[in-house]
Amino acid sequence: MNQLKRKITDMKNTVIEFTDFSFTYRTQQEPTLRGINLSIRQGEKVLIVGPSGCGKSTLAHCINGLVPFYYPGESKGSLRIAGQTPGERSIAALSQAVGTVLQDPDGQFVGLTVGEDIAFVLENGAVSPAEMNERVTAAADAVGIGELLLASPQELSGGQKQKTMLAGVLAGNVDILLFDEPLASLDPYTGTKTIELIHRLQQETGKTVIIIEHRLEEVLHRAVDRIIVMNDGAIVADLPPAELLSSRLLGEAGLREPLYLTALRYAGVTVTPEMRPEHLELLQMEGTAGPLQRWMDGRGKQQESAAAEPLLELKEISFGYDEKAEVLHRLSLTVNRGEMLAIAGRNGAGKSTVSKLICGFYKPASGSIWLNGRDISRDSIRERAERIGFVMQNPNHMISKTLLYDEVAFGLKLRGVPEERIRERVYNVLKICGLHEFREWPVSVLSYGQKKRVTIASILVLEPEIIILDEPTAGQDYRHYNEMMEFLQGLGSRGITVIMITHDMHLMLEYAQRTVVLADGKKLADDRPERILTDRSIVEKANLRETSLYTLALKAGLRKPEELVRTFIAYDRGVRRG
Template structure:
């Protein structure tokens, strides 16, 4: 019988600054060598549960605990944070907040240096950990020079080098492109199988995590455990919908076609999904959903003409890039980490200036406009919320831009409260920003730009760290702004977002425009998907598996039908 390594018994926790407990009566056991996925909406207690396991609670986040929590057979309250760190290694969703070394090698070696490990042994262990995650060729590189996937590998090597018993991953896919995210899940799976360590993954992107098998999925809701089941049983139940979580898109499509999902269909992965006797139902449903595609008359608003740029004199990131953003559209810009997506947004906002080419807004060259002048028309929400926040309180952060523009306080109050409600932050309006999760901070930064009502809004990874409910609320709010004439540009790795909300997608690869088309065409073009590190949508894969005619059309009709269902 497997040894229990984590055991919660009627465990509750209340943060010092709160009246109500965040965790309520948790009873849960995780065995040695298990691979467990924890899902739940924002505020469900997922991160709090993780903080109890790795010792951030109570050592960094104080509060009142009741019940029992045993880690490796010892009461958590009897262990020091150093002792807990020797048991549990944590990889955070924001790798930049975890770096401590000037090089990859120094960062991996940090825990060994603290333990006064002899240098020869330290070097051997660092190289072994780096090889395990395939980053050994970058030991001398600066962490800031790495791609998102390489940063995650560095964090993972830093955890492995300490030979911990438990690997804890807090939203490891949040900042990664789809291909790199897939490789990260494969890497976690391989390391967990090879080492036999216990792995706990906390993640919103359920379909992506299930690219490799997990032993159990734990669903959290309102601080309690709402479900603890194998993947096949969970996906055949109503628990995900009741918790406000998104199921894999291919399962939603099958349900729309009138199928009942059962565990014996092996619904946890498309490769294993049993479609015998069901494929015709999918074709019939698609035929019944025929409708004309929406055709928009293009009216150029923002244009990049032959734009080139490099951070260093002899190295170009963008090469004579030309693209057009039309007035009133929702446009997605996609591509692998390092393709130049964020660079394009910073050029548009004036943070950088192109080495050649022109940027036009409403037909006027804005190359001489200052950042402040461009900000009157163009709003920009960065990928990392910590890079934007400057105020202590949430309300003050969102009101800052309006106050700098001299707007009367009574008007500010109304606009701020309206945006707070839309962004799901109204109940936290008097909170300090520091008390929020990464995903909640992201919503604060989006709200601080939305409140200014710009003509164009650029969002760098708007849905990173967001649960399904807040994702929908945020994107529907953006659609509402878009319907009133505000142009929305989304730089994203989220293929669901592209399919559901973008009217057009521009794909970048190696600083050049690779594709410019409707998102369902982009994500059913295997050559583009492969070159740009995107991910073929599971709807397209399902259509091929079921032998549906016109697989691309199934994707388009599903998106239109699904939007109508969700609006109802």
Template sequence: MKRAVIEFQNFSFQYRAQTEPTLQDINLTITEGEKVLIIGPSGSGKSTLAHCLNGLIPFAYPGEMTGTMRMMGQEQKELGISELSNIVGTVLQDPDGQFVGLTVGEDIAFRLENEGIPQADMIGKVAAAARAVDIHEYLGAAPQSLSGGQKQKTTLGGVLVNEVGILLFDEPLASLDPYTGKKAIELIDRVQQETGKTVLIIEHRLEEVLHRPVDRIIVMSEGRIAADLTPAELLSSDLLRETGIREPLYLTALRYAGCPVTPEMNPQNLAMMELDSCTDKLQAWYDNHGAQPESPEYPPVLELRDISFGYEKSRPVLQGLSLQVGRGEMLCIAGRNGAGKSTVSKLICGFYRLASGTILMNGRDIGSDTIKERADRIGFVMQNPNHMISKTLLYDEVALGLRQRGIMEEEIGERVHGILKVCGLYPFRSWPVSALSYGQKKRVTIAAILVLQPEILILDEPTAGQDYRHYNEMMEFLLDLNQQGITVIMITHDMHLMLEYTERAIVLSDGIKVADDRPERVLTDTDVVRSANLKETSLFALAVKAGIRQPVEFVRRFIAHDRRSRGQ
């Protein structure tokens, strides 16, 4: 019998500012060397659970604890945050925000520096930790020059350097593109196998984490543990749909095809899954769901012709890019970090000047228009809503752009109220912005742009950091806007978003357009997928495995069907 490293017994926790406990009646034991995934929607208490483990609760976020919680056999209450950090190494969500060193080497050494380890010992330990996470060639590199994946490796190195027994990953996939996320899951798996450490992963993206096996999955829901099962058992149950976590897409497809999933089929891993009993049903489902109509022709509203741009002359970010956007279309621009996708939107809005090429709007060259003039027709919503909100009251925030344009207060009131109704924010119209949730704030920023009545709406990562339910709400809302005639351009590397809500995906790589096609065709093209740090969708892999002759069309029929059944 292996020894228990973490034990919760009838454990509850209530933040000081809350009226109800965030965690209730938690009973959980994790033994040495286990790899456990903790999933749950936003607000289910999974992050609070993580904070209890690494000691941020109660040391940084005070509150009331009842019941017991033991780490390595010792009461958590009796350990300080620094003693706990010798037991649990935490890799936080955003690798950028926790990078404290000016170079990779210093960041990894940070923990040792704080322990007062002599410099001579430190150098060897840092080198060893860096090698374990495969970042040793970048020891002298500055954080700004690293990719998201490299930053995360550095952070993991900084935790491993300290010989902790438990590794805790708090939403490790949140700010990574699909390919880098896959690599991160592989890295976690490799480190766990090489070191035998206990690994806890907190995430809501189930399919992505299951890229490598886990021993157990704990499902959190409304502050309680809703399930504690092996992956195979969990995926064969209805629990995921009940708690609002997205099941792997291939399992949804099997469900639509009327094919029951059992633990014996190995549903946790598509490559190893037993599908013999399902192939006929999948084929039948495919045949019964007719071909999807081609997307309609849209008259062009925005056109980029042969544009080039670079922040420095010697390093072009975009080279000879041409693309067209149709009126009323909903499309996305994808590509890995640094591929130039954000730059495109900034050029369209006029934040930077083109080096060469032209941008046409309704056939007219808008090269000489100012930012403000372009903003009357093209709205831009940034990824982080906190970057856009400058007023304390919701109403004032939405009215800001109109007031700056010198519109009469009466008309402003009418337009603001109208937009708030469209955005579902009308009940909050007299609220302060700070009282709203993250998703609501995001809506406020969209409302503040929509009120200027743009023809085109550009959104940078509209669903970043949101769980499945909020993702759905946001995207259905954008779809609604689109159906009211607004052209929507989204910059994203979220593959679900691409597949489910766009008719066209433009993929950039190193400043060049490498694809411009229907998303299901883009996401099944291996070369494009690789160049843009995307991932092949599991639906395609399922269709291939089941022997369906037109796997791309299968993906398309599935998405259309899925959208209809979710819309109900």
């Protein structure tokens, strides 16, 4: 009887309900969502994960009304949101119930000040100026940016931008908060803070929170009620975190579980829900320290890398975009031949500026840049490009031809290389990049990750000694991340030096041989990544996060805790390559 009662109240409080729901975009043949059954109750906090193309974004679009109003298509089954059928309403009507925080806050600032941006939803609802002021102030205070109402977006840090977006949604008094990859453009530390903020707001207001994200470990920094795993347009798991993490479902869907759990499994520990695997702080460690220590000792010591031969040297570089603010201050930096180097640091620390100076896009105010023992400070952009290739973060900023072959051949054509030689070199590069089968295709039909590889190919074909990549894996899921990085590592073994600008900690830890951390235009650290990510003072200053492997090692009381990180990385790479 009691149970029946509970079931009825549950049904009453269901705010989102998909029943046998399928959806096909008008431009596509195959359904993107199929047979979705999902109900989310008032006040729940739900995480939706899945690889790229699994349909998780489409699911989000169904909830906020972009499907079918902005992206038309055909749906089957039923969907009810806050007691209404969205297909019969409008995006605007739905925005009264569902507030969406999209990824990349940079591209969606509508207002010229923080206050104005927060007010946007109220302006559109024709709320009176007096009430609007009150609600904007309240929303800004709730996320802790009350003093920034007059600031312009350029003055904000990534975290503050994210908070503005969140306040903009809160101002609308919606019941459901939907976060579409909220961590995508944030550094690890800011990401953690965002997760904490979302959690606190949910606790205080009792709103329903839905987070779509593939950075599972970071979202789990604060408890969620359920995790929904999607793959290939369908829901493959709908479980509480402890149960999901004890199963193998994540791996089967091509997702990455938290690293500390993988380490436990490698050490032969069976993960069970009773161990509280959903958070490292809650994790029951009984009987795990022994296997971990034995596993680590059994793998032997990892060798140090070979002797270094300097290839590129920055000597005492200073630079500022205008006279008032110096971005880099007497920075010295050495890149060795054939190594993979990561440059990290919080937003605005000067990471991208360093790469632009190396390529000659800007000239340093003082200091010099040396390549192969020769001062290249006076070389033009084009002369440097013969030796140093630069791949921008957004592939759409680089692609200027409609056909893949033409795009990759472009640089060689401009250099007047004869046609047969071009063909040979382009085909060679396309093979290396795994793009050979697409050589006759237009670029526009390729996926984001493939486009990224096209841009890398178009640089590689020029046979540079050094290739600099700005956030090479941004916006890619685990499988694509893996492919991309294994590919870049392959370049390393061909003798090409790779410099990556990134704040992706996994990337640093797993692939970089060395990490240089910049802070306030100076070099803060220059060391092996596992040492950097286990050093609390550096981690803090660079907005990084201590790797959970190290926290696990400390918690288990292992001898030489840093060693666990290195052992894990080496072993894990072996496993992933099969």
